[in-house]
Each structure stands twice: as C-alpha cells, then as structure tokens.
Amino acid sequence: MGNIIINDLWSFLKPEIFIAGGIFIILLADLVIRDNRKAIHFTALIILIAAFASALLQMGTESFIFYLGKGNNHGLLAVDPMSTFIKLITIFSTILIVIFTITSEEFKGSKFKSGEFYTLLFGMLLGMLLLSSGADLIIIYVSLELLSLSSYVLAGFIAGSNRSSEASLKYVIYGATSSGIMLFGISILYGLTGTTNLYAIHTILVSPHVNYLTLGLSILMIFIGIGFKISAVPFHFWTPDVYEGSPLPVTAYLSVASKAAGFALLIRFIKVGFISSVGTNGFWNFYENFDWQLFLIILSIASMTVGNLTALWQNNVKRMLAYSSIAHAGYMLLAIAVLSEKGMLAFLVYIAIYMFMNLGAFYAVMLVANKKGNEEISSFAGLGYKNPYLAFGLSIFLISLTGIPPTGGFIGKLYLFIALLDGDMYWPALIALLNTVISLYYYVRIIKEMYLTKALDDTTIETSKTELTFMFALVAPILVFGIYFTPLVNFCTNFVRILGF
Amino acid sequence: MESMSVGLTHFLVLSSLLFSLGIYGILTRKNAVLVLMGVELVLNSANINFIAFSRFGNFGYDGQLMALFVIVLAAAEAAIALAIVLNIYKSFHNVNVDEIDKLKE
Numbered sequence: 121m122g123n124i125i126i127n128d129l130w131s132f133l134k135p136e137i138f139i140a141g142g143i144f145i146i147l148l149a150d151l152v153i154r155d156n157r158k159a160i161h162f163t164a165l166i167i168l169i170a171a172f173a174s175a176l177l178q179m180g181t182e183s184f185i186f187y188l189g190k191g192n193n194h195g196l197l198a199v200d201p202m203s204t205f206i207k208l209i210t211i212f213s214t215i216l217i218v219i220f221t222i223t224s225e226e227f228k229g230s231k232f233k234s235g236e237f238y239t240l241l242f243g244m245l246l247g248m249l250l251l252s253s254g255a256d257l258i259i260i261y262v263s264l265e266l267l268s269l270s271s272y273v274l275a276g277f278i279a280g281s282n283r284s285s286e287a288s289l290k291y292v293i294y295g296a297t298s299s300g301i302m303l304f305g306i307s308i309l310y311g312l313t314g315t316t317n318l319y320a321i322h323t324i325l326v327s328p329h330v331n332y333l334t335l336g337l338s339i340l341m342i343f344i345g346i347g348f349k350i351s352a353v354p355f356h357f358w359t360p361d362v363y364e365g366s367p368l369p370v371t372a373y374l375s376v377a378s379k380a381a382g383f384a385l386l387i388r389f390i391k392v393g394f395i396s397s398v399g400t401n402g403f404w405n406f407y408e409n410f411d412w413q414l415f416l417i418i419l420s421i422a423s424m425t426v427g428n429l430t431a432l433w434q435n436n437v438k439r440m441l442a443y444s445s446i447a448h449a450g451y452m453l454l455a456i457a458v459l460s461e462k463g464m465l466a467f468l469v470y471i472a473i474y475m476f477m478n479l480g481a482f483y484a485v486m487l488v489a490n491k492k493g494n495e496e497i498s499s500f501a502g503l504g505y506k507n508p509y510l511a512f513g514l515s516i517f518l519i520s521l522t523g524i525p526p527t528g529g530f531i532g533k534l535y536l537f538i539a540l541l542d543g544d545m546y547w548p549a550l551i552a553l554l555n556t557v558i559s560l561y562y563y564v565r566i567i568k569e570m571y572l573t574k575a576l577d578d579t580t581i582e583t584s585k586t587e588l589t590f591m592f593a594l595v596a597p598i599l600v601f602g603i604y605f606t607p608l609v610n611f612c613t614n615f616v617r618i619l620g621f
Numbered sequence: 622m623e624s625m626s627v628g629l630t631h632f633l634v635l636s637s638l639l640f641s642l643g644i645y646g647i648l649t650r651k652n653a654v655l656v657l658m659g660v661e662l663v664l665n666s667a668n669i670n671f672i673a674f675s676r677f678g679n680f681g682y683d684g685q686l687m688a689l690f691v692i693v694l695a696a697a698e699a700a701i702a703l704a705i706v707l708n709i710y711k712s713f714h715n716v717n718v719d720e721i722d723k724l725k726e
Contacts, residue, residue, distance in 0.1 A: 273701060282712045286723055289653065292702045293647075293660075296702060297644075300667070315680065
C-alpha cells in the first residue's frame with residue numbers, strides 16, 4: 121500500500137517534488153555558498169529545467185493522486201493534460217524570470233538576498249503547480265494561499281524602497297480580503313453539498329434540491345478570489361499599483377504565471393463542478409443552476425474595456441502594461457466564456473503566446489529602466505536611434521500585444537475570434553474587435569515615442585550582447601508562431617482535456 | 622425544537638454577523654493593523670461555518686479539517702502582513718492606508 125502511494129507520487133508529481141526539494145536545496149546553498157552569488161542563480165536554473173523536463177515527460181497522463189479512500193474514487197489532486205499545460209507555462213516563465221533577475225539592476229548589490237528570493241519564488245511556483253491540478257477545495261485554498269503569501273513578500277522585496285513597500289501593503293490587504301471572502305464562499309458551498317471535492321460536488325449539484333440563490337452567492341464569493349488572481353474587472357484595483365511598485369521581474373511574473381494558475385483554477389472549477397457533459401460538437405452542456413456564459417461575458421467585456429480605456433491615459437509604461445494585462449485577462453476570459461473545447465484551445469494558444477510577448481515587453485522595459493532608473497514614457501524618447509536593436513524588439517512585442525499580423529499575438533486573437541464565431545457570440549466578438557483597435561493607440565504611442573520623438577538628454581542606453589540575445593530569443597517565437605503556427609496549435613490541442621471530461 | 626437548544630441556524634447567524642463586521646472593519650478602518658483584524662474576523666467566520674456544517678450536517682470531518690488548515694494559514698498570513706506593515710512604518714512613519722498613496726498619478 122505504502123509503495124503504491126510512493127510510486128504514484130513519483131510518477132505524477134515529479135515537477136512538484138523537484139520544486140519542493142529545490143526550496144530546501146536553495147536554502148542550504150544560500151547558507152553554504154557565501155561568496156559566489158552566481159552559483160545560486162545557476163542552481164535555481166538547473167532545478168527549474170529538471171522540473172520542466174519532468175512536466176514534459178508526463179504529457180498525456182491522467183490520474184488522481186491522494187485518493188480519499190473508503191471506496192471513494194476521487195482524489196485531492198488531478199493530473200491531466202490541462203494542468204500539465206499550465207505547469208509547463210508556469211515553470212517556463214519561472215526560468216525566464218530567473219534570467220530577468222540576473223540582469224535586473226534593481227536586484228544588484230549586496231542588499232539583494234538571492235537565496236531568500238528564490239526560496240519565495242519557488243514557493244510561489246509550488247503554489248501554482250498545486251493550484252493547477254487541485255481538485256479539492258481544501259488543497260485549492262491552501263495552494264492559493266501558498267502562492268499569495270509568497271507573492272506579497274516578493275512585491276516588497278526591494279529593501280528601503282517606498283514604492284515597493286507600498287505595493288506589498290496594497291497587495292496583502294486586497295489579497296487577504298479577497299481570499300477571506302473566497303473562503304466564506306467555499307464554506308457555503310461545503311454546507312450546500314457536504315463535500316469539498318469538486319468531483320463529488322459535481323454529482324451533488326445534479327439534484328434539483330440545491331437552493332439556486334445560495335449556490336449563486338457562494339459562486340460569486342469564490343469568484344472574487346479567482347478574479348483577484350487573474351485581475352479581472354471589478355477585482356482589479358490592486359493591479360496597477362502593485363505592478364508599478366513591485367520590482368520588474370516580480371511584476372512580469374505576476375502578470376503571466378500567477379494569471380495562468382488563476383485561469384487553471386477557474387477552468388477546473390467551471391468544467392468539473394458545473395457541466396454535465398461535453399457534447400459531440402465540443403460545447404459544454406450545463407445544469408440549469410448558474411448562467412456561467414452571461415456572467416463570464418459581462419466580466420470579460422468589463423475587463424477589456426476598462427483595461428484598454430484606462431491604459432490610454434498612463435504615462436508610466438509599467439502601469440500601462442498593468443492595464444494592458446487587465447485587458448488581456450478579459451480576452452482570455454472571453455475565450456473561456458465560449459464554454460466549448462474550441463474556446464479552451466483558443467485560451468491555451470492565447471496564454472502560450474501571451475507568455476512570450478508580455479514577458480518580452482517587460483524585459484525590454486527593464487533594459488531601459490536599468491539605465492534610466494524609471495519607466496516613464498519620456499525615458500523611451502529617441503530609443504530607436506540610441507539603441508535600434510532594443511527598440512526593434514520592443515516594437516515587435518508591442519505589435520504582438522495589439523494583435524497585428526505577422527506576429528503571434530494575431531494568431532492568439534484569430535483563434536479567439538474563431539471560437540467566438542463558432543459559439544454564435546457575435547456581439548462579444550465585435551466588442552473585442554473594437555477593443556483591439558483602442559489598444560492599438562497606446563501600444564503605438566510607445567513606438568512613436570521611440571522613433572519620432574527627440575531624446576531630451578543624450579544618455580546612452582547600452583545593452584550587453586547577452587541581454588540582446590536573450591531578448592531576441594523571445595522575439596523569435598513570436599515571429600515564428602505568427603507565420604508558422606500549426607505546430608503550436610497542434611501542441612495545444614493535446615492539452616484541452618480535463619480529467620473526467 | 623426545544624427553546625434552549627442551539628442549532629445550525631444560530632451558528633450561521635453568528636458567522637454572518639462576524640463576516641459582516643469583518644468586511645465593515647476592512648472598509649472603514651484607516652489603520653492597517655485594524656484592517657488586518659477585519660480580515661481575521663472574515664477568516665474565522667468561515668471557520669465557524671465549516672465546523673457548524675460538519676457538526677450538524679453529518680458531513681464527516683472535511684469541514685473540521687479545513688478549519689484546522691485555515692487556522693494555520695491565518696497565522697501565517699498575519700505574520701507576513703504584520704511584517705509588511707512594519708516595513709511600511711519604517712519608510713512612511715505611519716500605517717494609515719489612506720496616506721500611503723505615492724503610486725498614483
């Protein structure tokens with residue numbers, strides 16, 4: 121019996137085991153290696169690459185882990201293609217964040233404790249990995265808190281910086297409140313169904329005896345916690361301040377990995393808890409207890425409209441990208457709102473490309489901020505002449521974020537619109553299209569600043585060859601996927617399935 | 622039902638009151654420490670729900686298990702949040718949430 125559990129753990133939980141072990145290894149390495157800081161970055165990279173490889177190897181497996189026992193065939197964790205995809209995304213973006221950290225100017229000097237930083241970063245990653253496969257509300261709440269608690273500290277990681285401290289205070293207050301409300305929602309759902317397991321909740325929600333009003337209330341409360349993580353309107357108020365104040369690598373991490381984990385939770389919550397079956401045409405059939413489609417459409421349209429319209433007035437590029445990430449959460453939410461397998465595919469394609477383009481944009485902004493010390497839009501004036509390579513890379517990222525061909529962002533939007541039209545959602549599709557046009561204005565504003573505005577001073581913005589190579593390593597997939605996207609889409613198609621559905 | 626017996630409803634009323642008080646505290650208090658006390662009230666109101674449902678609904682021990690986890694997490698959250706408040710006090714010399722607004726344009 122004991123052996124079976126250990127075998128199960130080893131065959132399905134390798135990424136989590138590597139990361140959890142990695143936390144201890146890094147803590148030890150931090151104590152032992154005092155003089156050579158590079159060794160810690162290197163150790164972190166090796167552990168992450170091992171975890172990424174093991175996640176790749178468990179592609180296609182589907183199983184419960186930690187069975188509840190007593191003839192119960194549900195488990196606490198569900199390893200399935202969708203969760204594996206989100207694990208790949210989160211681990212890969214962590215690898216990129218380690219490289220961000222090495223080149224970040226904010227993290228230079230003796231004040232930066234790299235051992236503590238990676239311990240917290242790995243704690244956050246472990247929370248995301250467990251969250252993406254959590255099938256029980258207990259483990260979902262615990263891993264959500266693990267993710268949040270580590271990220272509160274990371275947001276305020278620069279010692280002595282007022283902006284960073286303020287960001288972490290705002291993050292912890294908004295985060296603790298929303299997770300508290302989510303917990304209250306979970307307690308009501310537990311009272312309604314008598315179980316905390318999502319798969320068991322599914323079987324109980326079939327019965328017509330469930331009080332729809334109470335159920336709706338508990339769903340709304342739980343959604344506050346999820347909406348906070350994916351920063352959807354109206355739970356987005358923390359996003360601009362926290363993104364602006366946090367150190368740039370942390371901001372970039374929050375905008376991609378943390379969002380991906382939140383979406384994984386949302387998808388599993390909807391698909392496992394509330395749909396009766398997946399139809400032959402790929403659409404999800406629902407019980408008549410909660411109108412998920414209308415709910416998600418309203419939230420996603422609010423997110424993209426508020427995000428894009430507010431981004432127009434921002435003069436700080438980091439803050440502008442924060443609003444842009446709210447808008448992108450809206451697009452991804454709209455892909456899920458189709459409630460079909462095609463919508464899921466569109467979401468997976470979108471988030472894979474979003475990872476490259478958003479991290480790339482943050483990296484290019486960080487290279488400028490390293491030299492200028494701030495991210496104001498005026499710092500970008502004349503960049504096209506001062507450093508043509510950097511300006512070219514940033515332009516590609518911004519064009520891709522808008523969704524103009526031949527970049528990957530266009531493919532993400534293309535699959536989103538295909539899924540929307542497939543689901544007969546013409547009005548949401550039209551609003552999303554209008555939003556894309558609005559977003560063009562503020563993305564192009566940065567490009568215009570780089571190429572058409574004269575620089576106010578003649579400080580040079582130099583970048584090392586390694587930094588440029590890394591940036592172009594992020595530009596390459598965007599351009600390649602923009603033209604030759606079949607492999608990416610085929611790859612994503614393998615990951616649409618969720619355990620049991 | 623006997624006039625003196627305490628049933629599920631009593632616990633639910635108590636937890637709803639605690640929850641509302643917690644939210645009220647979060648929304649109205651200016652001092653960050655008092656805001657965090659509001660958060661603790663919210664978490665503990667959910668705990669009362671979990672234990673009451675598990676006791677009166679014959680749902681097994683899942684609810685009580687959850688309550689134990691929440692107690693631990695609430696302690697961890699309080700530790701981290703207070704450390705952050707201390708950090709704020711070092712740089713701003715007060716902990717009033719409405720006076721810490723340097724990140725606005």
